[in-house]
Structures are given as C-alpha cells and as structure tokens.
Amino acid sequence: MAHRPSPNKRSFWRSRAFRGRLYQALALGLIAAVIWFLTHNTLQNMALRGIRSGFDFLTDPAGFDIGESLFPFDSGQPYWQAFGVGLLNTLRVALLGIVLTTLLGTPLGVGRFSRNALVRGVCYAYVEVFRNVPVLLQLLMWYLLFTEALPAATEAWTLGPVFLSKGGLSFPIPLWPAGGATLAFDFPVKGEFAIEHGGSLTPEFLAVLLGLTFYTAAFVAEVVRSGIQSVDRGQREAAVALGLNPRQSMRLVMLPQALRVIIPPLTNQFLNLTKNSSLAVAIGYPDVVSIANTALNQTGRAVECIAIVMAVYLCTSLATALLMHRYNRRAAIQER
Numbered sequence: 001m002a003h004r005p006s007p008n009k010r011s012f013w014r015s016r017a018f019r020g021r022l023y024q025a026l027a028l029g030l031i032a033a034v035i036w037f038l039t040h041n042t043l044q045n046m047a048l049r050g051i052r053s054g055f056d057f058l059t060d061p062a063g064f065d066i067g068e069s070l071f072p073f074d075s076g077q078p079y080w081q082a083f084g085v086g087l088l089n090t091l092r093v094a095l096l097g098i099v100l101t102t103l104l105g106t107p108l109g110v111g112r113f114s115r116n117a118l119v120r121g122v123c124y125a126y127v128e129v130f131r132n133v134p135v136l137l138q139l140l141m142w143y144l145l146f147t148e149a150l151p152a153a154t155e156a157w158t159l160g161p162v163f164l165s166k167g168g169l170s171f172p173i174p175l176w177p178a179g180g181a182t183l184a185f186d187f188p189v190k191g192e193f194a195i196e197h198g199g200s201l202t203p204e205f206l207a208v209l210l211g212l213t214f215y216t217a218a219f220v221a222e223v224v225r226s227g228i229q230s231v232d233r234g235q236r237e238a239a240v241a242l243g244l245n246p247r248q249s250m251r252l253v254m255l256p257q258a259l260r261v262i263i264p265p266l267t268n269q270f271l272n273l274t275k276n277s278s279l280a281v282a283i284g285y286p287d288v289v290s291i292a293n294t295a296l297n298q299t300g301r302a303v304e305c306i307a308i309v310m311a312v313y314l315c316t317s318l319a320t321a322l323l324m325h326r327y328n329r330r331a332a333i334q335e336r
Contacts, residue, residue, distance in 0.1 A: 042303060057299045058083070064294055066286045068202050079295055086291030087312055093205070093287065094274040094316065097212045101273060102266075105217035109224025110250060123221065131218035136279050139211035143283040146203035153194045161187050163195050169206060173199035204285040208277065216273045220266060227262035228254050260328070267324040271317050278313070288312050 058080040066073050069085045070092065111123035130138070147166055151157065156165035163170040170188035188198030231254050239249035281290045289309055296305040 055304050057301055057304070062295070063298060066291070068205065068286050082291050082295065083288065083308060086286060086288035089285065090277055090287040090312065091316070093208050093212065093277045093280065097209055097216070097273050097277070098270050100209070100213045101216045101220055101269070104213060105220025106224050108217060108221035109228065112221070112225045113228060113250070115246065127218045127221050130214050131222070135211060135215045135276050136282060138215050139207055139279055139283055142211045143203065143207035146207055154190065156190065156195060163188055163190070165195065166203065167194055167200070168203050169201045170195040170198050171200070204280070204283055207283055208280040208285050212273050212276055215276075216269055219269050223262055223265045223269060224258070227258035230261045231257045263324060263328040267321060270320050270324065274316055274320060275313055
C-alpha cells in the first residue's frame with residue numbers, strides 16, 4: 001500500500017504562511033539577482049573604459065584637511081579615517097537634532113490645545129511658517145545670520161562665560177580631575193584675533209543643527225497635535241471628573257494614550273531629519289556627503305563613494321527605525 005502524506009503535511013504546503021515565505025524568498029532572490037547584474041555590468045563597463053574601481057583607495061592618504069572633527073585629523077591619514085570623521089559629524093548633527101526637535105516640537109504640539117489664545121496662535125504660526133519654507137533655505141538663512149549678522153570674535157556678544165560671534169559659540173568645558181582633584185573648568189577668553197580656550201561650536205554646525213531642528217520641529221508638532229486629537233474625548237471628560245487640572249490631564253491621561261499614534265509618524269520625522277542632514281554640504285559643514293564629494297573628486301571612484309554614503313544613511317535609518325520600533329512596543333497599551 002502506497003504511503004500517503006499526512007493531512008498536516010499537505011496543509012503546510014498549501015498554507016498561507018508557507019506561500020508568504022515562498023514569495024518573500026523569491027522576491028529576495030530576484031532583488032539579489034538584479035543587484036548582481038547591475039554591479040557586474042557596471043564593473044565591466046568601467047573596465048572597458050579604463051576606469052579604476054574598488055575600495056583600495058580607502059587606505060591611501062587623504063591629502064586634505066577637515067575643518068571640523070571630533071578627533072585629530074590631518075591630510076596624511078587615510079581616506080577611511082576621513083570618512084569616519086564625516087560619519088561622526090553626521091551622527092553628531094542627527095542625534096542632537098533628534099533630541100532638540102523632540103524637546104521643541106512636543107510643547108508646540110501640546111500648545112495647540114492651550115486655553116490661552118496667544119499661546120495657540122504662536123504655536124500655529126510657528127508650524128505654518130517653518131514647515132512651509134524649504135529646509136535648504138533655512139540652513140542658508142541661519143548660516144548667513146552667523147557669518148554676516150553677528151560681530152567679529154574680538155567684539156563677541158557675551159553672556160556670562162559664553163561668547164557668540166562670527167566664529168561660532170564658545171563655552172566653558174570641564175577638565176576631568178585626576179587623583180581626587182576638584183572639578184575645574186576651562187573658560188573661553190577673548191584673544192587678540194579669536195576666542196581662545198574652552199569649547200566651541202562652529203557657525204556651520206550651528207546653522208545645520210538649528211535649521212534642521214526648527215524645520216523638523218514644525219512637523220513633530222503636527223504629529224503630536226494629531227495624536228492628542230485622536231484620543232477619545234471621553235478620556236478628557238473622565239480626567240476632569242477625577243479632579244485633574246488641564247495640565248495633569250494632558251500629562252497623565254492624554255499624552256500616554258496618544259503615544260501609540262504619535263510614535264510611528266514621529267519615527268518618519270527622525271528619519272527625515274537624518275537624511276536632510278546631507279544638505280549640510282551646501283554650507284560647508286564636513287559631513288559624510290562633503291567628505292565623499294572631496295574623495296570622489298580626488299580619486300574618481302564615484303560608484304564607491306556614493307555606495308559608502310548610501311550605506312551610511314541606510315544603516316543610520318535602519319538603526320533609528322529599530323530603536324523607535326522597540327520604544328513603540330514598550331509604549332503600546334497592553335490589552336487584557
């Protein structure tokens with residue numbers, strides 16, 4: 001008697017889950033085949049035209065200096081370290097921008113529900129102005145403000161130990177104590193031509209950071225407003241019945257329930273901020289795009305430099321999306 005497959009085995013091969021996995025495998029195989037074909041065809045065409053290819057140039061001396069770096073860099077160091085400087089500069093803007101955007105956009109969104117007409121009007125005006133002006137124009141506006149409108153370093157505006165001038169923002173930084181010594185600070189002082197000592201932020205960095213923050217905060221404010229508006233009105237009435245004032249109602253009842261609606265579109269705004277940081281090249285900030293452009297012009301490795309930039313933004317976007325997804329799962333309301 002012939003052996004018949006069990007009903008469970010037959011149902012597995014015909015199940016929707018199996019078909020879904022099969023379609024996914026076929027799609028991934030097709031994408032891999034297309035990528036291989038394009039890469040192979042590109043390399044062949046480059047070889048026929050005598051164009052060098054490969055990532056071996058990353059170990060060659062860069063031959064250029066970088067005006068802003070979190071660690072020392074000179075022209076004799078290899079290209080891969082130059083790309084590392086650009087990557088850190090990009091992450092520096094993106095991470096600070098995400099934090100500042102959240103801190104600014106959230107109260108703006110909440111302010112749209114204020115009982116004070118002036119507060120509501122200011123929040124509404126901010127959103128409409130900043131989200132309707134292209135972000136590149138805002139970056140240029142801030143850059144011109146820092147480089148043209150502010151005084152020279154010798155006449156810097158002073159607020160306590162902080163100096164603001166065409167040279168950027170200078171501020172005290174802590175000197176890490178050793179051997180039980182007390183904590184001390186390195187304070188900036190006016191020199192003959194520039195602000196000396198202390199820490200500083202360049203006009204390019206400040207222009208990129210403020211431009212991206214003010215622009216993206218307008219969209220974050222709308223995300224927060226729509227999330228709060230999606231909460232059932234009965235929740236607000238219940239909070240009032242419990243004796244909560246409007247501030248407590250917003251903080252303890254409305255915002256926690258609105259998070260499940262706010263977080264997914266908020267993630268998109270964080271991703272947009274990170275990708276928009278590539279516009280920093282327009283004002284001379286040495287991010288990864290700027291470094292790639294310089295390396296491309298010097299080596300002619302266009303495909304490789306563009307691939308590095310694409311990989312950087314792909315990895316940072318995926319990491320941001322993963323972290324926000326985990327936070328979204330933690331913030332989700334657990335149904336009984």
